Amino acid sequence: MSQISDLLFESRVVAESVADYLAGGRLRLGVTGLSRSGKTVFITALVHHLTRALAGDAAKKTHLPVFRAFAEGRIAAAHLDPQPDYGVPRFAYEEHLAALTGADRHWPQSTKRISELRVSLEYRAKGWSLRRSLGQGPTRLDIDIVDYPGEWLLDLPLLEKSYAQWSRETLEAAGVAARAMIASEWRGLTAQADVKARYQEETAKKLAQAFTDYLRAARSDRFALSALPPGRFLMPGDLEGSPALTFAPLSVEEGEDLPYRSLGREMERRYEAYKAQVVKPFFRDHFARLDRQIVLVDALAALNSGPEAVRDLETALTGVLTAFRTGRASLFSTIFRPKIDRILFAATKADHLHHTSHDRLEAILRHLTARAIARAEGVGAKIDVIALAAVRATREAMVRHEGESLSAIVGTPVAGERIGDEIFDGEAEGAIFPGELPADPRNVFRGEALAVSEEEAEFRFLKFRPPVAALGREGSLSPLPHIRLDRAMEFLFGDRLT
Template sequence: MAFGDSLLGLARPRLRIGVTGLSRSGKTVFTTALIQNLIEGAKLPVLKAASEGRIARVRLVPQPDPQVPRFPYEAHRAAMNGRDRRWPESTRRIAELRVEIDYERAAGWFKGPATLTLDIVDYPGEWLLDLALIGQDYKSWSAQAVADARKPHRRAAAEAWLADLEKRDPGGPPDELAAEAASDVFKDYLARLRADPEAVAVTPPGRFLMPGDLEGSPALTFAPLDLGHDHEPQPGTLAGLMAERFEAYKRVVVTPFFRDHFARLDRQIVLVDVLAALDAGAPALADLETALGQALAAFSVGRNSWLSSLFAPRIERVLFAATKADHIHHSSHDRLAAVMSHLVGRAMGRAQGAGARVEAMALAAVRATHEVRIKQGREELPAIAGVPEAGEEIDGQVFDGVTEAAIFPGDLPERPEAIFDPKAHWQVRAPRFRPPLVEPDAGGRSKPPPQIRLDRALEFLIGDRLA
């Protein structure tokens, strides 16, 4: 880096934050709410620069990367407002938005006005999990995929693919039509997994279900084969062709994302719908734990591999956030955060050892409920109330999207280790609520929706850069 660039970095520091999430975790909502709370000057007491009155102005500036779509903040914000409010559609590609924060430095040699440039990079969680493929070969990936498909809770979704797998001869000729057919059946299996309402994690390769302009390309036309322990893919065979395509996927899809985007991030937040996993039971929790391990492995990719000399990740902080904290009473928030920490488990230690500071917490970027107490017999229970989306059903009652409902969401385990107890089932009644109706202030200006611990997430992600 040139000396002039260093001085420019001191005068106008820049921070790149990656935002991603596992299936249905509310990634688009989080990114939209984060930007809205900053721009509209919401009360963010845990973000010290805000609570101390040192943030002067926050503004959007033109998206600088001509090859990356701009995150459609205005459209998503509008979707969540007004009488016809709805949650925005999830994003299935990378998008970026640049925000500039004018603030007053608190102390030190450089005390005085400053500007922090914040680049927010929103990308699918599938792409993060794909990074784990860099450290795998075709044989190990195939073995893992086949073993996962044979697990009892996946057998229904995998039935057609497992039947097709038995017909494929790894040592057979490298037939293009056979490769296409095998790939199509495998992709159908992945689509069934994703469509399962209890699914909380995804199975790589992520681009199989969001191919974009690579649809039909050889890099996306392969599938696992049942190789066995002693069979190595040989050139001139179907297994050899599949192995070549697997390496092409890493070369054409995974490595460019790692090099051009992931390796340039400074901070990262990974959003997780832990409540859905708890409600789905032990198999879903095990899948989620595996996915989180793959996610953490991504933060070490490049440090001990051939990639390290060129583009090792520089990520300094990683936040794992259990979302939808508004779906439970505040008395259970610490338990939800403890479950999140437990699920990340030993993988957190690996990332910390690689130089990243890792934290876990529970939050709701948009709070769609408020707290009430309901009577059940002679007992009063802590409950939540909100407007379920039209068609949602609770205890046989189908809601119209207008009527508010109060529910007791259930209890979370006192000890996070108990989530894997095969005899226990942690039912969390969490219907899909509509976004809250937020009325303008007395001056007719719009206000950000209520949130839970979004300010704490911001303090972890950017607070030190606003000191």
């Protein structure tokens, strides 16, 4: 039955791919990243630049030099169109833009569910075009942006794991230095659980709640850990309280014969239901149809928390690549079976650093993703790594301090942020000396203890409010400032605009 289901799935993917190709240029761009990595801000800024950069005097003031189709003046129009998947929520672009640019400017709510938005670009092709040669009108590229939580991506490897294997790996991970303290209550309950005892719903709820509390604590700013599947435990939505989210790892052996209606047998059934009813539909309906992918990474949060958090981020990023259907695109694969042939890893919030550290941030992310990149490149996918700020919240300045000129960043820290005894009110600007990242990226792994206080942290990066929105001469909103967003555009879809 499973083989028949898989065959039907592949047939549907082929049919959709042929229909998309005949209808015109289309690219499905996946945007993901772990919590608070800036997915919503990235998509909002990307769409804002594409749709506003050509309007009025904004075109004279906006510079996207690395995005060649724009720099060469070949994009004739850009606009939002109805999305193709009517059963998927629309990405709330207008609402998020208003949050960034309104009078009380603030960062929009983070991604908690899948959403989609279509941006259509009309452009002048540089060379031969199949559609133009067939007289099918102006050359157009529809970019379907699919926004989904990175936590869901980390669930995909579960499809290949049994309950016993997942339980063993999860319990082992909870015993390392970075997790042992926050996992102690849950591990204590697990140690007392009798996997062969008759199943009781109250016991299952207590174990699942303790496990969820551990996952939430691990994800908090204090610890900033990354490898935390199952992802829906942190973003339950309408599944909250359902049996599919009421399970937890237990100490069971592979192939162990557990009694009927025992705690261990029921936990295993619920784990398998989670894979079948939550993880697999996401893979089939959305993930497997992507062409390009950007993975946003908040490396600065891990650096804030210390070497253990950095190591955990490396583990998570390595796991990310196991989920991708990667492979070099060809005409045949474009028509008949899409594969993700370009993946961009992006270290966000580069504006929290002076530009002299931007390349170092890239080097750190490249080091963290080295194993993942080697695996993906081995099957033909093109990979790049950048440091960017989709919306630049700071500017740079030279500041005199104790008779010395120092490179600083200037912005409005979020209310409650602090440096030493100074607490910011969210209104006044501050000049911050962020320091320099190490020239050797291997240095971020040095040390064993997880930094749990401001005094212990080697790095300290503040959170800033969005910049004050600028208006053009005609009163329209000017494109938001950014760092290297144009480079991301060029890598992700610039080749499709030639």
